[in-house]
Amino acid sequence: MNEKYSASALMNPLFPDEVSFGEKGVTFKVRKLFKSTDNFVFYSDISGVEIENGVIFSTIRIIPRMRPEIIINNFSKGDAKRVKELILQKVQV
Structure with missing residues (x-):
């Protein structure tokens, strides 16, 4: 599974947060003006x-x-629900 979801470009057009799914885990990219995590x-x-x-x-x-918890912002409601479903599917396996 190599799915990727990006936050809405309306709130942050240049630096949207991202969620990428891999085989073993999830990568959360939180972007700011001069840095990203x-x-x-x-x-x-x-x-x-x-x-x-x-x-x-x-x-x-x-x-x-x-x-610490990871917070990612400005996702559409549908994408947020799908991200949660994908994570919970893998966590329960």
Whole structure:
């Protein structure tokens, strides 16, 4: 599985956050104006996924077992739901 989801370009057209799925884990790319952070988390290290829905966009909160939570912003509600479903499918395997 090599799926990739990007945040909406409306809120941050030059630096959208990204979620990339691999065979062993997920990479979360959180971008800012002058820096970006890549976080790779093995599926087995994820203890939960939360979605906070706004009026238009959603925030995805990943809760790893032994590190601080990862927050990625401005995803469409459909993409946020799909990201959560894909992660939970792999976590339960």
